[in-house]
Amino acid sequence: MTQASRPAEPTSDFPWPLTFSSFAFGVWVFNTLQANVIFQGRQFVPDEQLLQPSGQHPSPDWKDRWSASFIVAEDMMPPTPVEIAWRSLDGTDHATVLDLINDIFPGWDVRHNVTKAEVNEDWARYDKAVPDILLEVNDRAINIYMRATVLTKLPPVSDRPDNFSREDLISVWTRTF
Template structure:
């Protein structure tokens, strides 16, 4: 009897890499003199903040609690590009148009820090990932992040022994203007 091929990761019946067919979108704007973000015909900067400085980050750990609330459902895919206009702290006007799906997330891959071997196979086979796509405008820089809940086989964090998931914030794209 001959020995067959031995893959480095266990064979499984779930799709890899993980992909998404819908997502939630959220925005934070900091360190600008003025800013506006339009996505899916919706304004993401509160009206009272459109013509005034945005201020600094609320706390050093603000990204730990950052999540999105605007749902882009499967029937809305692919969405329109995000339109951003802002004035950086040095008084320079900027504009950017970001096509989230075609330019930043081609293939709609979920960005996370979980290996295929660590993923709960039943979850990956039957449930759809609905990640948060998070956009930060910070002075002259735009950052795009993804936070996705990925269920795991083993509890990944020792101080949370009953939590069988990871929700890492992953930096996906950045550009300084």
């Protein structure tokens, strides 16, 4: 039995895989009795969630609109690790430290669902992707996602002929404590 091979990617002179040299960071915490997230010397959990339950997220489609706003510029790379301390709904205290660059994104690769053949070559050659790295603390789990705008040669969705990009939310890392 022969194994089917993947079609070869077209050759091009733009860098592949796409990488980032800066990013935006964002956090959502819910289903915890209390929580705190510290990154780059900044607290990312609202004061009211530090000592009381965070509750559930009010919208079932919240991830569709989730984005980051804290910019980690090139001169801040690599950033400090993320320090997370929280109490899950069962009353158990948890703490962990995550090094986003060395442990989760060691090659600084942008995670996306666009093939090299679909990428707008001029954009990939001259511009840098600045993805959102998104951290979710949810009861006993920590999830890390990436959302990056990747410009494409053609509209990826037929009902949006004016949109030449994709912005998929990609699950990158998860751990249950």
